[in-house]
Amino acid sequence: MSNHSTEAFEALKQRLPDWANRRPIAERYPDMDYGPLPVTPYICEEFFEQERAKIFKKMWLYVGRVERLPKAGDYFTQVIEAVRVNKNSTSPSFIICRDNNGEIRAFYNTCQHRGTTVCWNNHETWDTANRKYFTCRFHGWVYNTDGSLRSVPDEKLFFNLDKTTRGLKPVHCAVWKDFIFINVDPSPRQTLLEQIKPHAEQLKDFPFERIRRRGIWTATVNVNWKAAIDAFQEGYHVGTVHAATLPEAFCGSLNPYCRPTSARIFPQGNRSVTFMVSPDFTPPAVENWVRRRGASWYAAASGDSGSEFPGVNPDNDPFYAFDVHGVFPNLLVDPFIGGFYGHEFWPISVNKTRWIGSINFLAPQKPSDLIANEHGKTLLRDAFREDTVTLEATQVGLESGAIETAVLCDMEIAPRHLYNSVVALVNG
Ligand code: FES
Numbered sequence: 001m002s003n004h005s006t007e008a009f010e011a012l013k014q015r016l017p018d019w020a021n022r023r024p025i026a027e028r029y030p031d032m033d034y035g036p037l038p039v040t041p042y043i044c045e046e047f048f049e050q051e052r053a054k055i056f057k058k059m060w061l062y063v064g065r066v067e068r069l070p071k072a073g074d075y076f077t078q079v080i081e082a083v084r085v086n087k088n089s090t091s092p093s094f095i096i097c098r099d100n101n102g103e104i105r106a107f108y109n110t111c112q113h114r115g116t117t118v119c120w121n122n123h124e125t126w127d128t129a130n131r132k133y134f135t136c137r138f139h140g141w142v143y144n145t146d147g148s149l150r151s152v153p154d155e156k157l158f159f160n161l162d163k164t165t166r167g168l169k170p171v172h173c174a175v176w177k178d179f180i181f182i183n184v185d186p187s188p189r190q191t192l193l194e195q196i197k198p199h200a201e202q203l204k205d206f207p208f209e210r211i212r213r214r215g216i217w218t219a220t221v222n223v224n225w226k227a228a229i230d231a232f233q234e235g236y237h238v239g240t241v242h243a244a245t246l247p248e249a250f251c252g253s254l255n256p257y258c259r260p261t262s263a264r265i266f267p268q269g270n271r272s273v274t275f276m277v278s279p280d281f282t283p284p285a286v287e288n289w290v291r292r293r294g295a296s297w298y299a300a301a302s303g304d305s306g307s308e309f310p311g312v313n314p315d316n317d318p319f320y321a322f323d324v325h326g327v328f329p330n331l332l333v334d335p336f337i338g339g340f341y342g343h344e345f346w347p348i349s350v351n352k353t354r355w356i357g358s359i360n361f362l363a364p365q366k367p368s369d370l371i372a373n374e375h376g377k378t379l380l381r382d383a384f385r386e387d388t389v390t391l392e393a394t395q396v397g398l399e400s401g402a403i404e405t406a407v408l409c410d411m412e413i414a415p416r417h418l419y420n421s422v423v424a425l426v427n428g
């Protein structure tokens with residue numbers, strides 16, 4: 001797999017950052033504050049309430065992919081704790097559906113008769129259900145898939161009931177390249193595209209529409225949502241946390257600490273980081289066999305050019321593996337040559353977060369693609385298990401009173417930028 005002696009290899013090596021003598025990312029962003037970060041935003045309930053009000057109730061939030069809604073009447077439900085009305089309110093549920101005209105819509109999952117939740121699906125199963133109409137189980141009010149109120153049993157007994165004003169309450173809904181977002185702000189301050197602009201531009205030609213989910217996992221973890229995201233957007237932990245699974249692939253002699261080869265920070269909390277695979281990594285025989293037959297996961301070791309996946313590797317870094325796109329506030333989209341993996345982080349309280357991780361590949365063309373995809377899925381599953389294990393231990397320490405600030409190094413630019421962005425929004 002590696003070809004250490006060739007001129008091409010030497011040329012690639014020359015393009016690696018000068019890690020021995022400088023902090024390459026800080027040099028790219030010299031105006032950032034590189035000081036210690038007070039831990040209050042990870043542990044303070046009042047700060048969390050401000051995050052809910054100023055971020056989660058104001059911004060576009062990713063809720064699922066269009067592939068979950070192929071047909072008219074398909075829908076799923078999503079509970080979003082972070083947008084509950086008051087600190088102690090029950091968390092609202094939403095219906096995301098494809099209406100009879102093919103349009104994707106979102107509503108509060110709340111009957112406009114006496115408020116009962118209309119669809120009782122378990123939102124953690126990722127099932128898609130299908131209905132011609134949404135019927136409330138309490139008294140049988142029936143709603144069309146566009147949310148309008150269709151029929152009311154014994155309607156004549158109501159007093160001047162205007163059915164046109166009693167449809168399911170809509171929420172703003174927008175789709176970018178098959179990613180569905182909703183915004184509970186009645187008047188969003190910006191469009192979805194304005195909010196995710198740097199990612200939308202960089203990944204405008206990435207074939208997300210041809211990519212399908214192959215694996216998905218979830219865990220509810222006692223950790224602040226930002227600390228949870230941070231565990232998936234830096235490589236500093238790879239040599240330790242992933243010692244059992246990944247160190248040869250990502251911590252070889254040219255980059256023993258898994259530093260990112262480049263990083264980009266953007267307005268409004270958006271960011272992206274690129275990681276390399278070690279050129280001296282020799283995949284085990286089985287992995288080599290698999291990689292010759294289809295896309296597994298970190299891509300460079302497969303020798304693919306990536307031309308089918310425009311938008312990856314924005315800085316054309318050598319030995320490219322994958323990018324981590326931090327889509328503010330709570331989504332990571334990590335494209336690689338062959339697909340992408342993703343993370344959602346749903347804050348439940350200041351120290352509880354629901355994490356959802358997924359892996360997604362180009363729709364398979366032949367049976368061996370499925371074998372290769374399964375291999376990548378299993379590798380990533382093992383890594384995700386390792387990542388999630390650190391999270392609660394981090395929160396316990398952050399809340400212990402024994403640490404006032406966190407100190408971050410050059411390669412932890414993404415956690416630093418997320419922190420700074422959240423603090424700026426809460427304070428300003
Ligand atoms: S609460 Fe839904 S029909 Fe009565």
Ligand SMILES: [Fe+2]
Nearest residue numbers: 231232241387
């Ligand atoms: Fe990790």
